Structures are given as structure tokens and as C-alpha cells.
Amino acid sequence: MTHAVSLSAASATGTARRSWFGWFTLVFLVFSQVTAILISPPDRDMGDLQKIMYVHVPAAWMTMLAPLALLAFGVRYLFTHREEDDLLAAASGEVALVFAGLTLALGMIWGRPTWGVWWTWDPRLTSTLVLFLILAGYLSIRALIDDRDQRAQWSAAVGVLGAINVPIVYMSVRWWRTIHQIQSSPATVDPAYVIGLRLNAFAFLFVMIYFIRRRRDAFVLERAAEHAGEAAALGGLSRE
């Protein structure tokens, strides 16, 4: 038996706050990308291709962060059975899938001019693809199961299992022989690129948070509409 979700957080005040945060995120994202492109010099080996780092690396970080949110909300749902946690987990899973797809596509765009191929079965690429497929499976399970409690429990379990793949993706460049470089961080890139990378990392983090909260709002409203419809139907039955 799940605890019913309340509409309080999707109220007018909450929506206004999300709208403000959304505008802030948009402005910050544009500022970060323009700044990163303008201030970073061409790389010695890659030239201007290095600038792809400012979208690919932050997207890859969100690809690993969003499934951890899915893991946290999924575990909390399994303990508390709060409907709110199930909806937050579902929102995190969907956003994670978007970032995983984006990361793979951006990696292909970067790989073609630098490696000479769009795709190779490298451990980092393959493990990211596996994560993408697990997330797609997570959303498929949610779409296939009608019973709310069963859907929440099964998908939470799949989400938790899927999140186990995140450390494998992260460590793949160290555990196996790979043509992908080791993990990018302010410690491993030239100081000339650190500011741009940091700015875009925060910009993508804000984008991820905004998307998860907004998608959760949509789920809450959908669920509330379902509850209202069921209540109306039950009211009609009791009068007959």
C-alpha cells in the first residue's frame, strides 16, 4: 500500500519558484557555454575540437549522477513506500536516459575527428551504452506494468540494479585497456580549461535538477488526475 502523493509541492508557489529557477538555469547555461568557448585556447593536439569537452563531459557526469538520484529515491521507496519517492525515481530515470543518449551522441561526434571512427566497442563506450539500455529498460517496465504498487516496487529494484553500472562506467577507463582518456576533472585538464569545465558542470547540474523537478511535477499532476477520476467514478458507483 503506497502513501498517496500530495499536490502541495506542485502548487502555484512551487511552480513560480521552478519558473524562476528555470530562467536562472537557462541564463547560466548560455553564459557558461559562451564563456567557455571564448576564453579557452585551442588545444595543442585537437585544436578547437577540445571545446566539445564543455558539453560532452558535463553531460557524462549527469549521466552518472542522475542514476544515483534514481538509486537514492528507489531505495527510499523500497523502505518507505511513499508514492512521492516513486515519482521522483521515475523522473530521475527519464532524465538519466536523456543525458545518457546525449553523452553517447556527443562522444560519437567527438570520436569521429579524433579517433577516426564514430563508434568502437571500447569499455567506456560499451558500459555507457549498457547503462543507456538499462535506463530504457527501467522506463519500459514502468510503461508495461499497470498496477501502481507492483510497478513502483519492480522498477525501484531495476533502478537500484541499474545504478550498480555507474561505478563500472566510471572506473572502466582504469580497469580495462581503452582508447578513451582517463576521467576528466579539474585535476586532469589544463588550467586554461578548468573554469569553462566547472561553469558548464554546474550549468548541467542545474539543468538536471530542473528537469527532474519539472518531470516530477508532471507525474504528480497525472497521478492526482488519476486519483480524481477514480474518486469521481467511485462516487458515481456508490450513488447507483
Add this chain to the structure above:
Amino acid sequence: MRARRRHWEGFRVNENWLFVGAAFGLTWVVLVGYFVRVHGAVRRAQALLDAAAVVPR
């Protein structure tokens, strides 16, 4: 026609910038596309909720 071709003869598109443009362009297409999808879902759900609220009891 020949004059126009001569005009562009020395012009070379920096291929690197094509890939950079593709990467940033794709990022914006995906992020804006997902925003539109989520925003649409919120609006549709709100409309459903409003419709459910006016069902006569």
C-alpha cells in the same frame, strides 16, 4: 557563375568547427526538445486534473 566560384575559391570551412557546432547544436536540440516535452506533459496533466475536478458528483 564562374565569378561566383572564384569568389569562394580561397574559402575553407574549418572542419573542426563543424564538429564543435554539431555538438553544441545537438545539445541544445536535445535539452530544448526535452524541456518542451516535459512542459507539455505538465500542461496536459493540469488539463486532465481540471477536467476531473468538474466531473459532476
